[in-house]
Amino acid sequence: MASLDPRAVLRERPSIGLIIGLVVAGICALVSFSFDILNGDPVQFFIALALAIAPVPLLLAGVLALDRMEPEPRSNLIFAFAWGAGIAVLIAGILNSLNLIYVEDRLGDAVTARNYVATFAAPLVEETMKGLVLLGLLRFRRQELDGPTDGIIYASMVGLGFAMSENVSYYLAALADNGPEGLAATVVLRGVLSPFAHPLFTSMIGIAVAYAALHKGPRGVWVIVLGWLGAMALHGLWNGLASFGGFQGLAVAYLLLMALLFVELWVIVRDRKRIVGLIHTYLPPYEANGLINASDIFMLSSLEKRRQARQWAKAHGGKAGVQAMSDYQLAATELGLLHERAVRGGVNEAAFRAKQRSFADLMAHARAGFPIPERHQASAARGVPPPGYAPGAPPNVPPGTQYPPPI
Numbered sequence: 001m002a003s004l005d006p007r008a009v010l011r012e013r014p015s016i017g018l019i020i021g022l023v024v025a026g027i028c029a030l031v032s033f034s035f036d037i038l039n040g041d042p043v044q045f046f047i048a049l050a051l052a053i054a055p056v057p058l059l060l061a062g063v064l065a066l067d068r069m070e071p072e073p074r075s076n077l078i079f080a081f082a083w084g085a086g087i088a089v090l091i092a093g094i095l096n097s098l099n100l101i102y103v104e105d106r107l108g109d110a111v112t113a114r115n116y117v118a119t120f121a122a123p124l125v126e127e128t129m130k131g132l133v134l135l136g137l138l139r140f141r142r143q144e145l146d147g148p149t150d151g152i153i154y155a156s157m158v159g160l161g162f163a164m165s166e167n168v169s170y171y172l173a174a175l176a177d178n179g180p181e182g183l184a185a186t187v188v189l190r191g192v193l194s195p196f197a198h199p200l201f202t203s204m205i206g207i208a209v210a211y212a213a214l215h216k217g218p219r220g221v222w223v224i225v226l227g228w229l230g231a232m233a234l235h236g237l238w239n240g241l242a243s244f245g246g247f248q249g250l251a252v253a254y255l256l257l258m259a260l261l262f263v264e265l266w267v268i269v270r271d272r273k274r275i276v277g278l279i280h281t282y283l284p285p286y287e288a289n290g291l292i293n294a295s296d297i298f299m300l301s302s303l304e305k306r307r308q309a310r311q312w313a314k315a316h317g318g319k320a321g322v323q324a325m326s327d328y329q330l331a332a333t334e335l336g337l338l339h340e341r342a343v344r345g346g347v348n349e350a351a352f353r354a355k356q357r358s359f360a361d362l363m364a365h366a367r368a369g370f371p372i373p374e375r376h377q378a379s380a381a382r383g384v385p386p387p388g389y390a391p392g393a394p395p396n397v398p399p400g401t402q403y404p405p406p407i
Contacts, residue, residue, distance in 0.1 A: 006327075006358070006365035017140075021079055025086035032090040032165055040172045048171035051183075052164050055191050063156045063199070068303055069272050070333045072153055076141060080133055080154045084161030084198075088129035092162075093169070095125045115243040123201075123235035130158045130198070131205040131228055138209050143347070145213035146337045148206075149271040152264055155206030159199030166198075167191060193254070197238060200260050204231035207267070214344055234260070276301050278336035291363045292332065295385035298393040300332055305390065312388040317371025324369035331362040 037045045060081075064071075099121040104113035137145060137154060145151060167190055174186035208227025212220030237256065241249035279300050286292045299309045306329050313321035338355050341347045347355070376386035385393050 006362040018075055018079055022082055025079075025082035027086070028090040029082075029086035029165060032086070032093060033168065035093070036168050036172055040176055044172055044175050045168070048168045048175065048183075051171055051187055051191065052167040055195055056160065056164055059160055059195050060157075063153060063160065066149065066268055067153045069149070069275055070146060070330070070337065072144060072150060076137065076144060076154070077157050080137075080157035081161040083133040084130055084158035084163075085165045086161075088126070088133070088158065089162050089165040092122075092126045092129045093166075096122050099125070118243050119236055119240035123232045123239060126162070126198075127201060127205065127228065127231040127235055130155075130162055130202045131209075131231065133158050134202075134205050134209045135224075138213055142213050143341070145210045146341075147214070147271045147274065148210050149268050151206030151208070151210030152203045152268065153206075155202040155204075156196070156199035159196075159202045162202075163190075163195065163198040194257060196261065197257060200257060200264065201231045201235040201238070203264055204228075204234065214341075214346065216345065272303070275333060275336065278340050279332065282336050282339035283332060286335075286360070286363075289360075291360060291367065293383040295383060295390045295393040296332070299385070299390040300329060305392075308391060309389055312386075313371055315388070316373060317369070320369060321371040324366045324371075328363055328366035328370075331359045331366065335359040335363070 033045070033049070036048070040048075064077075096117060100113060100117045103117050103121075104110055107113050107116070134151070134154060145154075170186055170190055171183055174182040178185075204227045205224070206227075208224045208230075211223045211227075215223075234256070238253045241253040241256075243249075245252065280297060283292050283297060283300075284294075287294075299305045309329070310322050310325050313325035317324070335356065338347070338352065338359065342352045372380050372386050380386050380389075
């Protein structure tokens with residue numbers, strides 16, 4: 001039976017496991033911060049904490065701006081961030097400290113030991129701790145991993161959480177060792193010039209996990225192993241160049257990071273085009289029951305056209321109109337992705353039918369709430385978009401027409 005609330009398909013009630021996980025992550029973050037307080041002056045700790053938190057809203061906005069075609073559930077994103085900021089950073093910090101004590105005892109040189117641990121041990125520990133939450137998503141939230149963009153988004157959230165908590169320790173150490181000048185240099189280096197280092201490294205695991213979510217069998221397992229090794233290798237290379245290469249090594253490390261950033265942006269753009277292709281492939285048959293028409297598909301074909309449609313809805317229907325349009329866009333996108341999962345064998349027949357009905361109900365409910373002016377309702381019923389709804393759409397498109405996916 002379909003839910004009495006069509007929007008329920010977009011909501012996810014927090015599970016007991018999620019609540020427990022957030023509590024544990026919060027406790028771990030407090031324990032990690034307590035170590036920082038004990039190792040330094042409380043005033044200096046709060047200065048370091050403020051500097052570590054300050055860029056986070058901007059960084060989160062940058063990551064979430066990439067997640068507009070098919071936004072991920074907030075609860076999953078919050079948990080990924082909390083895992084990185086609490087559980088991952090605490091356990092990694094303890095293991096890294098033990099490794100440092102062992103290596104320093106063997107070498108007898110604190111600086112050399114720190115560089116070796118940063119290059120060869122820390123990447124294994126930190127990427128493993130960050131990657132575990134992505135494996136958890138694959139195990140318990142597999143249906144949310146619809147492509148490489150999702151893997152990058154979740155990896156970025158855990159990476160940003162990890163980097164935020166880790167920066168507190170780095171800023172405290174810089175302030176204690178070199179005073180305000182050392183703190184300023186460290187803030188610029190870690191908070192301004194390389195804030196996406198951790199997200200970019202871990203995104204190798206995220207992309208691999210997303211691939212495994214769409215491809216059953218041993219091939220997905222091997223891809224995860226390769227992604228994991230890639231994340232650790234990139235992290236180690238970055239740390240090694242920064243530790244042993246001096247200024248030239250640091251410049252090479254930044255070039256590597258920028259190259260990786262542009263590659264991942266290209267992956268996200270290609271993934272958006274893939275999702276648009278799914279909409280063009282699987283949604284036209286729903287024209288028969290009035291859920292969609294060619295102008296709607298045209299509107300759904302890019303983020304810019306979707307934004308224009310929401311502006312149109314706001315101009316004619318205010319907040320309720322925007323909500324209806326947003327629901328329609330998301331439900332249509334999810335319906336296309338659902339068909340792809342079914343083709344790949346990622347969802348059984350019963351689950352597919354239930355989800356299909358839920359998304360179709362939401363599309364119908366949202367469409368009924370479109371704020372179409374009365375003078376345009378008759379033409380809209382024939383598939384002709386009202387002015388401002390889908391600018392650029394060919395008028396009087398015959399039913400069944402499919403626009404080719406953008407190149």
